[in-house]
Amino acid sequence: MSIKVLVVDDSALIREVLTRMLSRDGDIDVVGTATDPIDAREKIKQLNPDVVTLDIEMPNMNGLAFLEKLMRLRPTPVVMVSTLTKKGASETLLALELGAVDFVAKPSAEFAGGIDAFGAGLRDKIRAAAKSDVRGQASRVDAPKVAIRTAAAPDGALIAIGASTGGVEAIRTVLTNMPADCPPIVIAQHMPAGFTGRFAARLDELCALKVAEAEDRMPLLPGHAYVAPGDFHLRVERSSGQLKCRLGQDGLESGHRPSVDVLFTSVAKTVGAMAVGAILTGMGRDGARGLKLMREAGAYTVGQSQASALVYGMPRVAFEEGAVVEQAPIDQIAGRLANALNKVRPAA
Structure with a gap:
């Protein structure tokens, strides 16, 4: 048809x-x-x-x-x-x-x-x-909003979020529910150059966090969120003992740049069990492989539930491939991430 x-x-x-x-x-x-x-x-x-x-x-x-x-x-x-x-x-x-x-x-x-x-x-x-x-x-009627009091975690903890179609609103829902004391957040949203700067600025207006478009070698600070620029991959690296953004324009990954897989893979390698990750609404399979690597490295991972996802593509593949610890409605994902952060232990 x-x-x-x-x-x-x-x-x-x-x-x-x-x-x-x-x-x-x-x-x-x-x-x-x-x-x-x-x-x-x-x-x-x-x-x-x-x-x-x-x-x-x-x-x-x-x-x-x-x-x-x-x-x-x-x-x-x-x-x-x-x-x-x-x-x-x-x-x-x-x-x-x-x-x-x-x-x-x-x-x-x-x-x-x-x-x-x-x-x-x-x-x-x-x-x-x-x-x-x-x-x-x-x-859909949202559940009553319960304020998250804290998402504090040890130095070196990190939140990684990936999304595609429908992700602008899904990311807004998660970020507006996150308290200002949370660890740094890195975000890969499929969006072309020219739109990601305005997207970050809009999130910055709405959130308790400071939200910015990521720049190369920008230090990752608590209470801040960093959006991958359109047409650039965002990776996380550790330099001089500090987590930083790294941008690159190497080839498309899973058909995209920025790619969620590229971001999540770097988080698995660099942050390991001190990370938490969420894969949100979107078409295709970008992010499933990287999120599975995060889970295998000891990170807590959550996927957006089918009932709350505008397009249940990326979260479905991640779930089917064993990349997520659990699935949750979009308005509960910030709470699940905060709860998982409370259990993160400093790296030995």
């Missing part, structure tokens, strides 16, 4: 390009296009698409305003088509907070890897969106 897609964009050229790209492999069927949210509203009623692609800047109604109404009245998987600007990055993150599954950056003349790579990435995101549980997420 093909995936039915409605393309919403005020540019005739973009509508044509997206339609051609999405139709290429035969498993995605563009059942219609719309020029603005008013047009889209009628087409969604008529065509009942599985996934909608949505531009932000459109006449008659802003894409964000339309998205907010759509997710409230008729939850539907939406992939945003965003401009690669500071304003575009901020609006894209807001769209993800409002319930969009994922986003793609509009291709430009200097698009890395060219138009074919853009098309392949877009098709993958549409497939992930079609499998996502936006209706379940919209109806």
